[in-house]
Amino acid sequence: MKISTKGRYGLTIMIDLAKKHGNGPTSLKNIARENDLSEHYLEQLASPLRNAGLIKSIRGAYGGYILAKEPATISAGDIIRVLEGPITPVEGIEDEEPAKQALWMRIRDAVKDVLDTTTLEDLANHNGEQPEEGYMFYI
Structure with missing residues (x-):
């Protein structure tokens, strides 16, 4: 299974929000800047995360995003499934x-x-x- 940039950047958004949990909303612009990512791409990822109930958007001059739940109750699997779909190494195993x-x-x-x-x-x-x-990472 290969995780695409959708999953990787989605995790980046969520980890950043978890680090700032309880400190008010964080803008995608700040997350993009801090992680050298495209704000436009992060906006595309925020929508499914919001629709899945993992994040909430806060409107206004000091708005942004916050986690919809406590960080301890959201798993990496929750995020990956929303952005990547079902976790399966091979299609058609049946x-x-x-x-x-x-x-x-x-x-x-x-x-x-x-x-x-x-x-x-x-x-x-x-x-x-x-x-x-002993762990190997392929880039």
């Missing part, structure tokens, strides 16, 4: 032979477990340590 089908399901379940047990609070409070040795 057509695979049983051994491969079992593998794809185990991979799907492992990814879901990580996403569903990682909260915005966890991500907002992360201390910047690198992942454990």
Whole structure:
């Protein structure tokens, strides 16, 4: 499964809002500037997050966005599903032979477990340590 910029930037919005939770609304302009991202693109991502009940928009001169729930109650999986759709490593696994089908399901379940047990609070409070040795990231 490959997470697109929609999922990655959506997480960026949500982590930023979680870090500022309780301090009033934050504008997408500020989030875009702080993370060197396109404000226009972030606006496109805010709509589905708002429709899913994960964020609220506040109008006015000092408006912006706030989390609709406590950071500890929103999982990374909630955000990824809204922006990326269902979590599945392979399309059409029902057509695979049983051994491969079992593998794809185990991979799907492992990814879901990580996403569903990682909260915005966890991500907002992360201390910047690198992942454990042995993990590889492909860029």
